Amino acid sequence: MTSLAGASTLRAVVAEVNTPRRILRAILPALSLALVVAGIAWFNPRAISYFGINLMLNLGIPVVLATIAQMFVITVNELDLSIGNFVSFVGCVAAIWLRENPVLGVVILIGCIGLYALMGAVIYLRNVPSIVVTLGMLFVWQGLAVLVLPRPGGKAPAWLHDIMNLRTPYVPFPIVAAVVIAAVVHFGIMQSSYGAILRGSGGNPNAIGRAGWSLLRTKVVMFLLAGIFGVLSGLSLIGLTTSADANIGKGYTLLSIAGVILGGGEFVGGRVSPIGAVIGALTLTLAGTLLNFMRISPDWQVGAEGAILIIVLAARALINRAGPGVLSHK
Amino acid sequence: MNSLLRRLLSQPWVWSYLGALLVWLAAIVFTHGYGAGGMISAGLALAVFSVITGVAQMFVITLGPGNVDLSLPANIGLASAVAMKVMGGSDSLIALGLGAALVSGIGIGVGNYLLIWLLRIPPIIATLSASFIIQSIGISYGRGLQIKPPPGFAEFTTVQLAGVPLLAIGTVVLTLGFAVLLHRTIYGRSVLAIGQNPRAAWLAGIAVERTRCFTYLLSGALGGICGALLAGYFRGSSLDIGDEYLLASIALVVIGGTSVSGGKANVTGLWGAGLFLVLLLTMLNTFGVSAGIRYVVTGLVIIGVIVAAGGEKAR
Amino acid sequence: MDEHSANIVDLTHIEKTFGAVRALAGVDLMVSRGECVGLVGHNGAGKSTLMNILAGTLAADAGEISIGGKPQKHYSVAQAHKLGVRCVFQELSLCPNLTVAENARVLHPSIAGWGWRKQAGRLIREKLDAIFPDHGISTDSMVGDLPIGKRQMIEVARAFTVTKESVRLVILDEPTSSLDSHRAGQLLAHVRRAITDGGACVLISHLLGEILEYTDRIVVMRDGKVVAADRAAAFSRDRLVTTMGATAAGRTGRADAGTVARGSTPVRVRAQPVRQSDGFELVAHQGEIVGLAGLAGHGQTDLLLTIFKAAARRTAGVKISDPVALIAGDRQSDGIFPLWSIAENIGIRSIKNLRRGRLISPDLETRFAESWRDKIKILTPDLRNNILSLSGGNQQKALFARALGSEARIVLMDDPMRGVDIGTKLEVYELIRSEARAGRTFLWYTTEMEELQNCDHVYVFRNGRIVADLRRDELSEEKVIQSSFEEAIHS
């Protein structure tokens, strides 16, 4: 009997060898954020202050929320190409109706969330690729935004503006907001018991189905959550800008995807991390700031942003390098 | 006969042709038949560019989940500038300019592949980051100036044979070539195999990395050619000349019956989808609807097509 | 429990068709309390379909299902769970992105609220401890990070966990396919204990020894029908094989003639495992079948993959003389192309030779596939049908055809007989031997002793190293097991 014990312990050791790599990988998003912050501190020390952090990060909040929305969708192996235009549309609705006619505004926003849930249901029931459905929705939201707000304008309701300009004691509001968002989502999706089912439905849908859970429900719930966070993103954006524009959130689609990936998420297999996604979104926000402080020639500012993305992801690849080449496709 | 019809209808690309026919009919009903031929002719001419980018995107997407070339628009923009600058408005330098655009495109393809392979970055992010860098190169190279094509080249891109644009004929031939490449060559088979299961493909002796490399190269090269042709057709290069072809190429690939989960591609459908989207735009512009409505209708049509066609059976 | 519930399951006249294929043609199956039923039959005989219906994941076209004496009208997965019917499927049903504890929770909707994670972790750990002592699995590990053997242990243990509803019946579909004999023994011993405690079990396995030794009653299926059902004691190995309708009966087939003296033919492969430090190396000559033995997951597959890679790129420690082909054991993830026809699946490895000019000729491709269909007896009406229309065993044959039809003189086999029925196995053994006689070299990783009997030479692996080098005449089950465990015994 002892002999067998020895053998299996040995095997257990072999299996655990890659754990440090996993830990390193998990802290990589935080590490890259720290690096970017260090860069900012180096180029402009006074940016690291209550006032400075407020200024640098408050526009990160809508990005964080949009990234979380994208993360929900990616968790169930789908991709939302429409989130940016959805955020724009929400912004237009908020700036036009939420102040003048709050009831109508709220009804429309709830309707939008319902539409997101419906999108999830259609994708599951008709078994169609989400990329295409959301590509279609991209045009729909864009069109609706232009119809709602043919020229830029509108005004954010005062309460929204007040919330987004909250002066929290000691710690700047954007950081408080980011921590709260990360904590809430982490608890909801990583710690709750139904969260495990939701993530599992991305990892192995058949297994979840065979255990008697409804896959339709998991998909609808995830898209519903994406809709809710998309709405929150739009509202927070308008709270900051005070006024809307039909194209205001367009860039969030690619930003949110990059944020999820930067935060350690993967496109398939339900492997995501809410904390990582929040950090990823903040890193992207601050990367722009860092470039600005570095006074890169205007020609190359766009390119430098691409380079930052590449460097961070290359670092992750280096950590994963130990994995055998093609075999990692599995 | 009946079974033939059924087999035809079971082909995913048939729907895109039907859709194209439908929107065309709607447009000419609106104009009481006025301009019917002109619409087809204009549609063919404009569809050429989305079909070329569609072919590029199709090969990439067929490589399997996560593979997509987001750098196409930036690639097209840079190539258009490179081509026009090298041609310098002189007919004698057309070939050189086309070659330069091709080299620029291939270079971008190589860059994309190196990011994906060497740094193991997911293709969607790699090509996105690359596109940022390409944009910067484009800005510093072209300074946003519109350079005019040589008259001969401009003429070539718009000349028509009996109402059919020469470019469209050439592109049909080109797409036939790509259909053969996809279904009847080792390279094409390799792409399809990798798209289904890269590990199984590797174990079946397929040169996985070489195939992926060539695919991104191909996509880059097609983007480069498309950039040069666009600059000729629209009488001038510009950095954002390719902007609309990102969404268009993806939409084309999917409406045309290629599987976004990889391993299954359809060249024929690209033309149907290309004509469908251009004629849809023609129809809406003819109706004179506002931009907002046009977007909404385009979106609903894309969703409608894909939902009606339904998904392939879950794997 | 009322007295009617002596029978836990009563299936009567179950029918199921998939398209044109009649998978089940009116099957009756009864399982009573305290009994373990062995279900055997060829691949494609309908065992898995029947079990899917019993587990609620497939709906029967016709027939009645009655659980615990109560007829079930709307039978579903959820209903099956409520009634205490659990199933360990052939493909693993765990979520790789969840931890062991979270995967346990997936099966138990009642585990919720504060502390659910601890509760689920305790549940699965206790079961793992009970079934597989010293399993070495942490309930916080991500399942995807664990080797396949451990995953199967978790899956099995999970099926036996109990929260609200008691477990009445556990269906084990090839539960030991990824376990080594030691773990398999532990599992089967646990099954016996569960039976004694009043549970019931359906065991599907291609290892007839397991079936004969551990079940009370054996049901044999063939072509979607039950062809025999009797006490296990009434069966012998030979009778089982005959009843299943295997083409070649018996376990003979061991090639006794033509044993070539080592060294008389040129060396084809020379390879050293990465972790080998004592100079031991694997050598395979032309025309040899070389076995890679040992416990599951001890570096055999890694060495095969290293050799496979060496064919494309120079690799330290490996020398090969000829092209290489590999036959995967895990069909779904390493082998088949699910969107392609059978012919395309067979032809892909030889595609270079199926061209006219520079273009692939569909005609040549079909003819190539046809010749192999006849040679290896793939059962299909049309080679243009999708590969998934084949049963598992026939899919595996297609993979054999892919490799054997290629120009490769060295064929690597990564436990390719996993889940393949005995009839197919015997056919394939014969094929391998004849190919070897024709000069091909085979490297064959297998966890089954029976398959090692076909080898000319066997290397035993332990912890990523070769620890024993057995000639055919030295080969015995005891020696292999002894070498597999030797180090642990000394330590």
Added chain:
Amino acid sequence: MNKTPCVAALLAAVTSVALIGSAHADTKSMRIAFSNNYAGNSWRQAMLKSYDIVTKKAVADGIVAAADVFTTADKEVPTQAAQIQNLILQGYNAIVINASSPDALNGAIKQATDAGIVVVSFDGIVTEPSAWRVVVDFKDYGKQEVVQLAKWVKGGNLLEIRGLAGTSIDDAIHSGIAEGVKEHPEFKIVNSVEGDWDQTTAQKAIATVLPSLPEIVGIVDQGGDGYGAAQAFAAAGRKEPTIIMGNRQDELEWWKEQKAKNGYTTWSASIAPGVSTLAFWVAQQILDGHKDIPHDLLVPYLSFDQDNFEAALATIPKGGVASHEYTLEEAKQAIANNLKH
């Protein structure tokens, strides 16, 4: 008790106030940033080039300490808002801005002006009251298109090419055109397409509607799209109507060819990219203590007609736009013109 320091501080404060009030503040040590949201077309490149020429000289002459240019990576509003916030953090004294949205940047602009930073917007202006605007009367520009057209075209069908949907400039020009058509009922707009101020987009949009259009006598547009319109007509084999031009070199070149060929007549106008330099001088002047400069400065758009366009064409670089760089004196004059109003 301890009065001396207080008095000293008070004195210092008084002197500094007096300095600002009487003599002009010295802008030698001040830094001006330029926040730009796009650089990818000929107009923007001309704008940046003009700005570069003028500010380099200003820095060399010691008028300001720095004049840095910042271009965002995309055309998005949030990116530019973040950029403005970063500029605040870097302690610039003034920000010259070509904004991606007139309203949606107001939050960030307000933060800047609250921090005491002078913000001067031009072309893409911002509506935040505390900022300055160098405004071109886009509405009048639109109206003039029809008015000019009426001078030599009797009337008939017009095709309108719109700019980027959802922007204020598009809206202003469009309403000006509508007003012009109201005053000249002999014209009728039969269709409108979106050209996004881009030749390619315009050409494509027109190509799709052209087969269904009746005879068109004129095209009213927003600049940057005229050449594309001409190409679309040529490709469809239809005679080009009178196309209002937008000061781009290729447009004027084409006009010149046509004029030589058949006496083609039209009118061309656009906002000069060199307005960026005017905005720079306005910022410098405000920093210099001229707080009385009105927050809305109207500047004329640059227009050419049949007689003078060829002279202008000769000065525009290939692929560029007609521009005008302001000197400090011209800028002062432009400001003075507004004070008279």
